[in-house]
Amino acid sequence: MNRPSDPYVIPWTGENTSVAPVRVTPAGVAYADPVLDALQRDLDYVLWDVCGGTATGRPAYTAELHPERQRTAMEGFLCAACKKPAARDRRGMAWVLPLPQNGPGCTRWENVRTEIPPMCTGCVKTVPRRCPRLRAGHVELRVRQAERIGVRGTLHPRPATPGLRAERGVLVLDDSPDLPFVVARQVIRELREVTVVSLAATV
Template sequence: MPLSTPYVAARSTDKGPRKAELTVEFAAKGPRLAYKHTRPGDRDSHGNLWVRMAEDGGPGRVLYDSMHPNRQRVCMERMLCQICAEPADRDRLGWLFIDWRREDSPPTWPEKSITSMPPLCAEHVRVSLSQCPFLRRAEHAVVRVRKPHLYGVSGTLYRLTDAGWLASDSDVLFPYSKPRHPGLLASRLHRELRGVTVVNLP
């Protein structure tokens, strides 16, 4: 079976914003990270600034272990399959996800697991399990989720210095329940899986 190209997969030619594109914006709550030339959709409904991605010289090589920030966000917001971008599968037990146990997984795993992996349709859950080398070696579960609550965003954290914004940390997770960080450049949207039922393959 030929490898499927996941809709959310990044490519080798994807390029994030240059430092020169970033600036300081003075908002009601103080200075915050912003783009010099703003566009609709730069920020989500919580005020988080999202990374912009551009292709540099063609489609490039598929990076199966990395996700394109904008496509990941679309799938998580709209509950679309991460492989085909069609509506994810849902029945009386909830939405269809694959989740795996991580070092920071809660003791109740997979209940209350926090994931950045969008849901799947029934067809592509099998494809993912058969083709993804990571899933073949990791403890994972196919689950139905009644309440996949939007939890927060993660991304690169910038701090403001005399020379401008300086990247200080990467892959930092900020829950929506906490104040938004003014220096965060978001690249992934996360959901908390509640009301989880482990199921057999559909």
């Protein structure tokens, strides 16, 4: 169970994503178990990774965000840290993103694509001090539009392309013909009408 100091979307070392058997047909990828397949599909019929284990051990800040909790926060515009509704004002919704390693001057924040959910007012101030990725440098944004554009996950080759292997970490757009062939791990949103509130090199 996550403590108040442990961000909601961060996985724990006791958690994992199970490697469930899949089958690939001309219609797309599916889990071999039809019951599991039905349970792991979202409202758009996208197939999602199976999450297992327990929230024990320690927070794995350097790992990919927990697929199930990341999707819950992104789809509901909930705080990435505490699961409360994200902060909003006339400039839009609050987002806090890590700075790229090559510095803030190399990033154009308008139309940036991210897997990180928004944040509430309280967590905007406190989470950057606890999260190593944000402590190394972050930007606080206000965003008026945050459209879901796709998912990132494991893209499986079509049956007619023998010899190719599944590719992990692929961004597949919602209007892509590849969408039925991906096992998703992260919702991706594109941030638009962005206002930069503040930049912090280190905390």
